[in-house]
Amino acid sequence: MEDCFEIVPIGLVKKTETATWLEVFEKYQKGLLRLEEFSHVKTHWWTSGRDSKKDRQKLRVYPRVKLGPKQHKVDTPLCGVFATRAPVRPNPIGLTIAKISHIEKNRVFIDRHDAFNDTPLIDLKPYIPKSDSIENVKLPTFFRGLAEKRER
Numbered sequence: 001m002e003d004c005f006e007i008v009p010i011g012l013v014k015k016t017e018t019a020t021w022l023e024v025f026e027k028y029q030k031g032l033l034r035l036e037e038f039s040h041v042k043t044h045w046w047t048s049g050r051d052s053k054k055d056r057q058k059l060r061v062y063p064r065v066k067l068g069p070k071q072h073k074v075d076t077p078l079c080g081v082f083a084t085r086a087p088v089r090p091n092p093i094g095l096t097i098a099k100i101s102h103i104e105k106n107r108v109f110i111d112r113h114d115a116f117n118d119t120p121l122i123d124l125k126p127y128i129p130k131s132d133s134i135e136n137v138k139l140p141t142f143f144r145g146l147a148e149k150r151e152r
């Protein structure tokens with residue numbers, strides 16, 4: 001028998017044309033205490049739109065790599081899902097690091113997020129440079145265009 005773990009959503013990713021925020025359910029709002037003292041937050045989310053038995057069994061994909069403001073697509077070789085950020089995987093968990101703009105009650109306003117509107121949030125953690133920032137990383141050639149740090 002396979003091990004199972006229960007993951008419950010703590011909120012939702014919310015997006016409009018003018019704002020992006022993390023709407024934490026009121027019963028978890030106390031968990032936001034002092035988060036506004038951090039500049040960035042790591043968001044863990046469930047890629048619910050890609051959660052099917054078929055998607056969970058897919059172990060090889062051609063990763064989508066987009067470069068530049070015009071989103072130039074790069075041709076990529078077949079890769080195992082653990083060598084990609086593809087949404088299809090045995091446990092469809094996404095991770096996005098976002099800049100905190102401000103917090104209003106149970107809403108954490110952020111600069112951007114790659115999840116869709118109403119995507120379930122499963123956890124939030126503060127971004128801590130000493131443990132979360134890695135120098136001298138190694139990437140395959142088709143990811144090299146993504147090696148530079150994001151411009152402000």
